[in-house]
Amino acid sequence: MNFARRLMNHPAFALVYERVWRPTSFFLVSGRTMGADRADAVRALRLDRPRTVLDIACGPGNFTRHLSEKNAPGGHAVGIDFSVPMLRQARADNTGPDVSYVRGDARRLPFPDGSFDAVCCFGALYLIPDPLVAAQEMVRVLAPGGRIAISTSYRYRNRFGRAVCAAISAIIGVRFFDNDVFPKLFVEAGLVDVEQQVHGLLQYLSATRPE
Numbered sequence: 001m002n003f004a005r006r007l008m009n010h011p012a013f014a015l016v017y018e019r020v021w022r023p024t025s026f027f028l029v030s031g032r033t034m035g036a037d038r039a040d041a042v043r044a045l046r047l048d049r050p051r052t053v054l055d056i057a058c059g060p061g062n063f064t065r066h067l068s069e070k071n072a073p074g075g076h077a078v079g080i081d082f083s084v085p086m087l088r089q090a091r092a093d094n095t096g097p098d099v100s101y102v103r104g105d106a107r108r109l110p111f112p113d114g115s116f117d118a119v120c121c122f123g124a125l126y127l128i129p130d131p132l133v134a135a136q137e138m139v140r141v142l143a144p145g146g147r148i149a150i151s152t153s154y155r156y157r158n159r160f161g162r163a164v165c166a167a168i169s170a171i172i173g174v175r176f177f178d179n180d181v182f183p184k185l186f187v188e189a190g191l192v193d194v195e196q197q198v199h200g201l202l203q204y205l206s207a208t209r210p211e
């Protein structure tokens with residue numbers, strides 16, 4: 001298990017993730033605050049009508065509870081993660097009347113086809129050994145008319161940027177994705193309205209599954 005994956009399974013890291021690690025490290029690599037990322041997630045998933053939301057690799061639930069609170073009445077949010085310490089932290093810090101947490105692997109989601117009408121995965125595809133399988137699973141569980149949103153790493157095209165990304169990969173074990181990987185996967189899976197933004201070393205995508 002590489003350094004990044006070991007961190008995600010450490011109780012001390014789960015304890016400080018939401019308040020210290022997430023706001024600091026993501027701001028350093030993207031210039032984005034967690035508040036901005038949360039607001040964009042609510043918009044991207046179109047929570048102005050009640051949605052059953054699946055937050056994949058939810059960590060300590062730092063998006064899951066927020067998405068449930070911003071969801072229209074009648075909606076529900078489910079957070080799924082592989083790490084027991086992260087899920088323990090989620091249940092301690094981010095519970096609510098319309099939130100639940102389950103343990104599972106993003107590469108084999110324990111849900112039937114089309115069972116959620118909003119599916120997201122933030123800050124995690126670069127940690128998962130088969131990220132494209134995980135992205136296909138996201139599409140599989142997305143209902144017709146549903147919305148999908150991801151944030152993940154972005155590999156710069158120029159030589160210097162590639163060298164920086166390669167160094168980070170070698171040190172902490174996260175991978176970087178060219179900007180065409182996820183748009184192509186979404187389009188090939190039949191999704192429409194594919195939108196992509198890049199902020200620093202992160203890319204953000206959203207799309208719709210047609211009715």
Ligand SMILES: C[S@@+](CC[C@H](N)C(=O)[O-])C[C@H]1O[C@@H](n2cnc3c(N)ncnc32)[C@H](O)[C@@H]1O
Nearest residue numbers: 008057058059081082083086105106122123124
């Ligand atoms: C950096 S945290 C992201 C938490 C939150 N989504 C956010 O954006 O702040 C990455 C999470 O991915 C989870 N993870 C990694 N591989 C996974 C897998 N195969 N299935 C489910 N969760 C996984 C880790 O346990 C960790 O909680």
